[in-house]
Amino acid sequence: MTENESQEIVLKGLGVAPGICIGKAYLVDKEGVNVVKKYYIAEADLHKEEIRFKLAVSRAKQELAAIIQETPKELRQHTAILETHMVLLQDKLLYGQTLDTIQRFRYNAEWALKNVVDELKAIFQNMSEPYFRERGADIVHVSDRIMRNLVGGDAVNIRDIDKRVILVAKDLSPAETSQIQLERIKGLVTDGGGIASHTGIIARTLEIPAVLGLNNATQIIRNDDFIVVDGSAGLLIVHPTEQTLIEYEERAVRYERHRALIARESRMPAKTLDGISIQVMGNIELPEEVVAVRDYGGNGIGLYRTEFQYMGRRGFPTENDLFDKYRDVVEVMTPRPVTIRTLDINGDKALPGQTGNGEANPVLGLRAIRYCLKKPGIFKTQLRAILRAALYGNVRIMFPMISCCEEVRQAKTLLKEAAESLAAEGTEFEYNVDVGIMVEVPSAVAIADMLADEVDFFSIGTNDLIQYALAIDRGNRYVSHMYRPLHPAIIRMIKTVVDVGHQKGIKVYMCGEMAGDPIHLPVLLGLGLDELSMNPQSIPLVKNAIRKLSIKESRAFMYRIFKDKKEGQIESFLKKAYAGVLFDLDIDEDEIAV
Ligand code: PEP
Numbered sequence: 001m002t003e004n005e006s007q008e009i010v011l012k013g014l015g016v017a018p019g020i021c022i023g024k025a026y027l028v029d030k031e032g033v034n035v036v037k038k039y040y041i042a043e044a045d046l047h048k049e050e051i052r053f054k055l056a057v058s059r060a061k062q063e064l065a066a067i068i069q070e071t072p073k074e075l076r077q078h079t080a081i082l083e084t085h086m087v088l089l090q091d092k093l094l095y096g097q098t099l100d101t102i103q104r105f106r107y108n109a110e111w112a113l114k115n116v117v118d119e120l121k122a123i124f125q126n127m128s129e130p131y132f133r134e135r136g137a138d139i140v141h142v143s144d145r146i147m148r149n150l151v152g153g154d155a156v157n158i159r160d161i162d163k164r165v166i167l168v169a170k171d172l173s174p175a176e177t178s179q180i181q182l183e184r185i186k187g188l189v190t191d192g193g194g195i196a197s198h199t200g201i202i203a204r205t206l207e208i209p210a211v212l213g214l215n216n217a218t219q220i221i222r223n224d225d226f227i228v229v230d231g232s233a234g235l236l237i238v239h240p241t242e243q244t245l246i247e248y249e250e251r252a253v254r255y256e257r258h259r260a261l262i263a264r265e266s267r268m269p270a271k272t273l274d275g276i277s278i279q280v281m282g283n284i285e286l287p288e289e290v291v292a293v294r295d296y297g298g299n300g301i302g303l304y305r306t307e308f309q310y311m312g313r314r315g316f317p318t319e320n321d322l323f324d325k326y327r328d329v330v331e332v333m334t335p336r337p338v339t340i341r342t343l344d345i346n347g348d349k350a351l352p353g354q355t356g357n358g359e360a361n362p363v364l365g366l367r368a369i370r371y372c373l374k375k376p377g378i379f380k381t382q383l384r385a386i387l388r389a390a391l392y393g394n395v396r397i398m399f400p401m402i403s404c405c406e407e408v409r410q411a412k413t414l415l416k417e418a419a420e421s422l423a424a425e426g427t428e429f430e431y432n433v434d435v436g437i438m439v440e441v442p443s444a445v446a447i448a449d450m451l452a453d454e455v456d457f458f459s460i461g462t463n464d465l466i467q468y469a470l471a472i473d474r475g476n477r478y479v480s481h482m483y484r485p486l487h488p489a490i491i492r493m494i495k496t497v498v499d500v501g502h503q504k505g506i507k508v509y510m511c512g513e514m515a516g517d518p519i520h521l522p523v524l525l526g527l528g529l530d531e532l533s534m535n536p537q538s539i540p541l542v543k544n545a546i547r548k549l550s551i552k553e554s555r556a557f558m559y560r561i562f563k564d565k566k567e568g569q570i571e572s573f574l575k576k577a578y579a580g581v582l583f584d585l586d587i588d589e590d591e592i593a594v
C-alpha cells in the first residue's frame with residue numbers, strides 16, 4: 001500500500017438510513033453485466049436467439065421467486081418490490097421490445113437488451129420526480145439479472161457472505177438488499193441510488209446505516225479497507241485516522257443510546273411539556289408500509305399517496321383492486337384515521353404512455369385534481385373504492401393540488417355521484433367521512449377562508465407549496481440550495497392557513513417533508529398545527545422531540561421571529577435556541593456552535 005492510499009478520505013453522499021458503523025469493506029462485484037458485446041445473428045438463427053433470451057428471462061424469474069420465498073419475515077413487506085420486478089421481466093417495454101429489437105435489427109440478445117434498457121433509462125432519468133428516477137433503477141436491476149443469465153455470470157449472493165462487513169457496491173438491487181443478514185452486514189454504501197430508492201427504504205427498515213449516491217466509492221475503496229459509514233450525516237470515511245476512529249466510536253455509542261431510548265418510548269403519546277398532545281402520523285405509498293407506521297407508534301395515516309397502485313401495470317386498476325388495497329390499510333389502522341389522497345398523477349408523475357400529454361410545463365399542467373376532473377370515470381372508480389373501504393374504519397378523503405373553490409365543489413359533486421351509484425346498486429359503503437384538501441398551491445393560501453367553508457380539514461403539503469411559492473423546482477439540483485422550508489414567505493403562508501382554518505373551526509394538518517424534521521418543530525408547534533405526518537421512520541424521533549418542547553415557549557419563539565424581520569436567520573435562531581434538544585437528536589455539534 002502506498003502512503004497516499006492510506007490517507008484518510010472523506011466522501012459526501014446521501015445519508016438514507018441514519019446511524020454509524022465502523023468496519024471492513026466488502027466489494028460486491030457484478031462482473032459480466034457491464035461489458036456487452038455486439039454482433040449480428042444470421043436470419044436462420046433468429047428464432048434460436050429469441051429462445052436464448054426467453055430462457056435467460058425464465059431463469060431470472062426462478063431466481064427472483066427463490067429470493068421471495070427465502071426472504072426473512074421482517075422483510076416480507078418488501079417482497080412487493082421483487083414481485084414488481086417479476087412483472088417487469090415480462091413487461092411489454094422490456095421483454096417485448098427486446099424480442100422486437102432482436103428480430104428487426106438481428107442484434108444478439110445482449111446488445112438488443114442493452115439498447116432497450118438504455119432508451120428506457122433515458123426516459124426515466126429525465127423525469128424530475130425522484131420516485132420515477134428510482135423506477136428507472138428497477139428496470140436496470142431487472143435487466144442486470146437477465147444479462148447475467150445471458151452471459152452466464154454468477155449471481156451476486158449476499159446471503160453467502162460469512163463475515164461482519166460493510167457492503168460497498170456500484171448499486172444494489174432490492175433483491176440483493178433483501179438478502180442482507182443483519183448479523184453479518186453492518187452497513188452499506190453505493191455509488192448510485194437516491195433517497196427514494198428501494199435500497200434506501202430497505203436499509204431504513206433494517207435500521208442499518210447507509211450512504212448512497214457516492215458516485216465513485218467503488219473506485220476508491222478496496223476489499224478489506226477500514227471504513228466508517230455515517231448514515232446520519234451522509235458521510236463515508238475511508239482509512240480513518242486514530243483520532244477520527246475514537247470520535248466515531250463515541251458518536252456511535254451516543255447514537256445507539258439515543259435510538260434505544262426513543263424506540264422504547266415510541267408508543268407513548270407526543271405530549272408537550274405543557275400538556276398538549278400532538279397527533280403524529282405516517283405517510284405511506286404502499287399498503288405494506290402501514291405496519292411500519294403502527295410499529296413506530298404513529299397515530300394514523302396522514303397521507304396515503306395512492307398513485308403507486310396505478311404504476312408498474314398495464315391499464316388502470318379496477319375498483320376492486322383499489323378497494324382491496326385501501327381496506328387492508330384501513331383495517332390495520334382502525335380506529336385510527338387513514339387519510340386517502342385521491343390520485344395525484346401527471347405533472348412530474350405521468351404514467352408513461354398513459355396519462356401524460358407532452359405538456360411544456362407539466363408541473364403547472366393537467367395534474368392531480370385537474371386530471372381527475374377531466375377524467376370523471378377514472379376519478380369515480382377511485383372514489384367508489386374509497387367509500388367502500390371507509391366501512392372498515394376511520395377514513396378521510398383528501399383532494400390534491402386545489403387552487404380554487406370550484407375544483408372542490410366539482411370534486412365533492414363527483415364524490416356524491418359515486419355514493420349514489422353505489423347506493424343504487426345496493427353496494428355497501430360509508431359516506432360519513434371527513435373531506436379535506438391539500439394546501440400546496442399559493443392561491444389556496446390566499447383564499448383559505450373561502451376554501452375552509454367547503455371542507456372539514458386542511459393538510460399543508462410543503463413539498464409543493466415551497467416549489468410553487470418560491471418558484472423552485474423541487475427535483476432540480478441546481479436550485480436545491482434555494483428550496484428552504486424556513487423561508488419567511490413559507491412560514492407566513494403556514495401561519496395564514498393555520499389561523500384562518502382555526503377561525504373557521506377546521507383542523508389544520510401538515511404532511512409535507514417539513515413535518516418530519518425535528519429542527520422545524522418549534523416553528524410548527526408555535527404556529528399551532530393540529531397534526532403532523534411524516535415518513536414512518538421519523539415518527540419516534542419527532543414524538544421524542546415534541547415531548548421536550550412546550551407550546552407556550554414555541555409560540556413566544558415564533559412571536560420573536562415575526563418581530564425580527566431579518567431574512568435567512570430563522571434556522572440559526574432555531575439552532576441556538578434549541579441546542580439542548582437538538583444535541584440529543586444527533587445534530588452536528590459544530591453546526592450548533594456557529
Ligand atoms: C406535498 O406536496 O407536500 C406532498 C405531501 O405531496 P407530494 O410530495 O406527494 O407531492
Ligand code: MG
Binds near residue numbers: 400440461463464
Ligand atoms: Mg404535493
